[in-house]
Amino acid sequence: MKAITRQKSVEEIQQGLEGLDRIFVVGCGTCTTMTKTGGIDQVEEMKAHLQEMGKRVTGSTVIPTACDDMTEVAMKENEQFIRSADAILSMSCALGVHRMNLYLDKPVIPAVDTLFIGVEETPGYFREACVQCGQCLLGETAGICPITACHKGLVNGPCGGTNNGKCEVDKEKDCAWTLIYNRLKEQGRLDLMRQYQAPRNHHIVLKPRAVKIT
Amino acid sequence: MVSRFKEALDSGKFVITSEVAPPKGTNLEKFLHHIDLLKDSVDALNITDHQSSVMRFPSLGGALAVVEKGGEPIMQMTCRDRNRMALEADLLFAYSRGVRNVLCLTGDAVPVGDHKEAMGVFDLDSLQLLKAIRQMMDGQDLGGNNLDGAVEFCAGAIVTPEAQPIEPQLIKFEKKIEAGAEFFQTQAIYDLENFTKFMDYARKFKTPILAGIVLLSSARMARYMTENVPGIFVPQDLIDELTGVPKEEMLAKGIEIAGRTITALKKDAICDGVHIMAIGREEAVPDIIAAAGL
Numbered sequence: 056m057k058a059i060t061r062q063k064s065v066e067e068i069q070q071g072l073e074g075l076d077r078i079f080v081v082g083c084g085t086c087t088t089m090t091k092t093g094g095i096d097q098v099e100e101m102k103a104h105l106q107e108m109g110k111r112v113t114g115s116t117v118i119p120t121a122c123d124d125m126t127e128v129a130m131k132e133n134e135q136f137i138r139s140a141d142a143i144l145s146m147s148c149a150l151g152v153h154r155m156n157l158y159l160d161k162p163v164i165p166a167v168d169t170l171f172i173g174v175e176e177t178p179g180y181f182r183e184a185c186v187q188c189g190q191c192l193l194g195e196t197a198g199i200c201p202i203t204a205c206h207k208g209l210v211n212g213p214c215g216g217t218n219n220g221k222c223e224v225d226k227e228k229d230c231a232w233t234l235i236y237n238r239l240k241e242q243g244r245l246d247l248m249r250q251y252q253a254p255r256n257h258h259i260v261l262k263p264r265a266v267k268i269t
Numbered sequence: 270m271v272s273r274f275k276e277a278l279d280s281g282k283f284v285i286t287s288e289v290a291p292p293k294g295t296n297l298e299k300f301l302h303h304i305d306l307l308k309d310s311v312d313a314l315n316i317t318d319h320q321s322s323v324m325r326f327p328s329l330g331g332a333l334a335v336v337e338k339g340g341e342p343i344m345q346m347t348c349r350d351r352n353r354m355a356l357e358a359d360l361l362f363a364y365s366r367g368v369r370n371v372l373c374l375t376g377d378a379v380p381v382g383d384h385k386e387a388m389g390v391f392d393l394d395s396l397q398l399l400k401a402i403r404q405m406m407d408g409q410d411l412g413g414n415n416l417d418g419a420v421e422f423c424a425g426a427i428v429t430p431e432a433q434p435i436e437p438q439l440i441k442f443e444k445k446i447e448a449g450a451e452f453f454q455t456q457a458i459y460d461l462e463n464f465t466k467f468m469d470y471a472r473k474f475k476t477p478i479l480a481g482i483v484l485l486s487s488a489r490m491a492r493y494m495t496e497n498v499p500g501i502f503v504p505q506d507l508i509d510e511l512t513g514v515p516k517e518e519m520l521a522k523g524i525e526i527a528g529r530t531i532t533a534l535k536k537d538a539i540c541d542g543v544h545i546m547a548i549g550r551e552e553a554v555p556d557i558i559a560a561a562g563l
Contacts, residue, residue: 220433
């Protein structure tokens with residue numbers, strides 16, 4: 056499971072850094088390295104872009120996993136360079152941005168957008184597999200999540216927009232319910248698809264969501 | 270006040286419905302004209318709900334206009350734009366103002382329409398909406414609370430007999446029947462042989478089915494639909510038939526094809542009626558009905 060990200064455009068980053076001249080750049084060695092949006096190479100490229108914008112780069116680092124508590128250590132190690140900067144430009148996912156905001160009190164500006172939580176299905180192909188709805192249906196849908204894989208998140212079968220196993224929003228996208236039907240049929244469990252699914256509870260865990268393990 | 274449309278369905282007659290699309294804006298002149306034109310020649314008139322996800326005057330407002338003119342509306346209701354509370358509230362209002370028929374749809378996806386960045390709601394789906402209506406008819410809302418004054422609707426749904434693959438579609442069709450669908454209006458059908466096969470299967474459920482008749486206004490439109498619209502298949506011989514006449518006669522040919530199809534459906538009692546969709550050519554609907562000899 057990885058946070059799938061996309062780099063913001065240079066224009067957007069420039070806008071985000073308006074009035075901030077001295078920049079410390081932070082990449083992440085996990086998800087954004089894998090998606091080539093915030094690994095060592097992209098951090099170097101970003102530094103060049105920043106210099107072209109007329110910014111002063113006070114330093115950079117790639118934290119092994121920017122979302123965990125080791126981030127504090129990594130930031131402490133670079134404290135003097137971060138302190139001399141006006142802002143941190145984060146090339147980790149939003150979880151990393153959140154983490155970096157906890158230390159040193161510097162503004163953290165994201166250079167990437169976090170798109171979804173995905174799995175690498177084939178090399179370089181990342182697909183969303185779970186939207187964390189809190190009511191896992193996978194046992195009844197042959198391991199294919201209709202909340203995630205159906206554009207409309209339908210739980211009672213396909214809509215009228217299904218077309219030769221593809222979705223009305225994009226001919227490249229599979230119709231989740233055709234996939235579910237085929238797999239349930241193979242498993243001899245089509246009766247599961249015939250069951251009525253009641254409206255979903257959108258507040259299984261009240262937003263903002265948090266759980267305390269005791 | 271009961272549903273006149275329901276009475277027509279129960280009477281065993283060959284039922285005719287058609288549809289009118291509300292305008293984009295507040296100029297209702299043409300829309301009201303179409304209602305006047307059609308309300309007396311059909312058993313009920315569907316009012317579309319932001320069809321193709323294009324924002325328009327609401328189906329609820331359109332249905333009220335039909336009621337005001339003494340017609341019988343079928344209010345189309347999609348789950349795309351309203352959560353369950355808004356849908357329930359609109360059903361209460363619609364009922365209070367004389368609307369007695371609802372067609373429950375999931376709704377097209379937002380990105381195919383003209384508000385591509387809007388949120389697609391889909392808090393309910395077509396099936397859950399059907400069930401919600403049943404629950405409200407029993408005097409209860411979806412929160413489990415009692416209603417002070419229940420609703421009474423003839424609620425129906427849609428089915429796509431040409432869907433590929435058809436099996437998942439049929440499972441949903443059967444679930445809609447179990448959820449209490451009182452009628453079905455189908456997606457456009459042109460291949461009578463295939464539709465007859467579908468009806469051989471669907472008959473055993475005893476829920477009235479109105480075959481979707483979409484007017485083919487030109488060969489280009491026919492080709493476009495068969496290539497691009499999910500669940501629509503126009504056989505090549507119909508496209509050839511349209512191509513075989515001069516451009517200015519294509520509409521007349523399309524009317525003839527629609528009329529002929531309806532005649533065949535009625536003659537062999539293949540289904541319980543038809544739902545005529547002229548998509549922007551509402552003026553042609555009376556001609557289609559005449560061409561069908563109804």
